[in-house]
Amino acid sequence: MEFQKDNTFFTGRLKSMGFALKGAIKLITTEHSVMVQSSLGVLLIIAGFYFNISMTEWMVQTLVIGLVLSVEGLNTAVEKIADFIHPNFHEKIGFIKDIAAGAVFFAAMTAIAVILMIYIPKFL
Incomplete structure (x- = not known):
């Protein structure tokens, strides 16, 4: 099967979203670190x-969750490409x-700091 680019705006975006969703599902179902995160x-x-x-806390929490998952996805892609090459x-x-992996570490440490700033006051 040969790849054919879809040049129409709407259907092209739908196909792109489908590929993105497929990739997200693959990440969540195959990568243990993404499962944990x-x-x-x-x-x-x-x-x-x-x-x-x-x-505001919801926005920041959502941002750091997305940040960690996104950077982990990029890390996984780098690792897969490196292993293939x-x-x-x-x-x-x-x-x-x-x-x-260091990039994931920075994202995770940022997320931990934010989460602690949100939740420690709830316990005090």
Whole structure:
């Protein structure tokens, strides 16, 4: 089957959204780190309703959940491409994968800081 680009605006966008949804489902169902992070995101949403967080807190919480999941998705893509290009261990590939994982670390630490700022006052 040959790829054919859809040049119409509306159907092209629908197809793009379909591919994006397919990718999101693949991430959630195949990548353990995304499974864990998605589960934590659901728990934070439940906590948000339980503690009746403000609209601003909802916006920031939603942003950091999306940030972590997005960066993890990009990290996964980098790892898959690197493994495809060079399946055996290679020092430069390892360096690239470590940098991508470092980006996830920064996003996760930011998310933890934000979540603590939202929820610690609820317990005090």
